[in-house]
Amino acid sequence: MITFLAAPLGLLHRARRAAALLAILTVVGMGVAYGVQPFSWLISQLPLLRSIKNARLIVVGSFGVAGLAGLGISTLEKEILFSMRKRLCSNRGYVFGCFSPPCSLSPSGSENPRFQGRSCS
Numbered sequence: 001m002i003t004f005l006a007a008p009l010g011l012l013h014r015a016r017r018a019a020a021l022l023a024i025l026t027v028v029g030m031g032v033a034y035g036v037q038p039f040s041w042l043i044s045q046l047p048l049l050r051s052i053k054n055a056r057l058i059v060v061g062s063f064g065v066a067g068l069a070g071l072g073i074s075t076l077e078k079e080i081l082f083s084m085r086k087r088l089c090s091n092r093g094y095v096f097g098c099f100s101p102p103c104s105l106s107p108s109g110s111e112n113p114r115f116q117g118r119s120c121s
Helices: 002-010 016-033 037-045 054-077 084-103
Strands: none
Touching: 002 016, 002 054, 016 037, 016 054
16 A cells, blocks of 8 residues: 555656656556556557557556655655645645545445345344
């Protein structure tokens, strides 16, 4: 979980090119692996990339997230004064990272087979 919290801070690292490359790797890798349309279409049009399994690009996306998290931890270790704009951007990343996974869960536990047939009374 700390990876998803530290990854947005990786974009604030001094090595901007490395952070941008890792962010692009993450977005493209996860987009192709999960079938997001512009990336999936682009990969299907390229002859060499068409023949590989797209699910293997999860590794590329995971590497990008881990690299961004490493840069984020490195940013936190350095005592740099952040401007207000950078603080707001990192706070947006935290809100997105913390609250988007719970939004995808069901509001009640009724779909979970462990909770079927049990009541609170």
